[in-house]
Amino acid sequence: MSTLKQRMNELSPARRKKVETRAAELVSQExxxxxxxxxxxxxxxxxxxxxxxxxxxxxxxxxxxxxxxxxxxxxxxxxxxxxxxxxxxxxxxxxxxxxxxxxxxxxxxxxxxxxxxxxxxxx
Structure with missing residues (x-):
């Protein structure tokens, strides 16, 4: 079983940036x-x-x-x-x-x- 950090490190830098941006958007909406x-x-x-x-x-x-x-x-x-x-x-x-x-x-x-x-x- 892999951790979120491990999964994020497996992503390309562009994809990781996109995921981090979307996560920040969701957090800012609450x-x-x-x-x-x-x-x-x-x-x-x-x-x-x-x-x-x-x-x-x-x-x-x-x-x-x-x-x-x-x-x-x-x-x-x-x-x-x-x-x-x-x-x-x-x-x-x-x-x-x-x-x-x-x-x-x-x-x-x-x-x-x-x-x-x-x-x-x-x-």
Missing amino acids: MTLQELRRARKLTQVRMAKALRISQDGVSRLERRTDLLLSTLRKSVEAMGGSLSLIAEFPDSEPVTISGIASVEGAPQHRTRGVSRRASARND
Whole structure:
């Protein structure tokens, strides 16, 4: 069994350079929210204003490991982007999942405590 280093050394210099370049591209595409914000040259204060939360709230958000998709979508949109959710399977091409991370696809729920009469007046 050979190691990755051994396999890389077996490649031609041109092929090795191509593999190393692609690996660097893939690594650069994966970022935390904090790294993404910094790459977009945004401060926590500016993000807080866009999200209408405190700067401390942005800091806490960036440290979380489990986010609602709606929260992640709002954060990405505050940076000027849009969120796509992609499912990847070993035996097929990646699939973009629609209707989950978008506002348009979200079900409309009536707020608790609002009577049907009050709801009807607002229509």
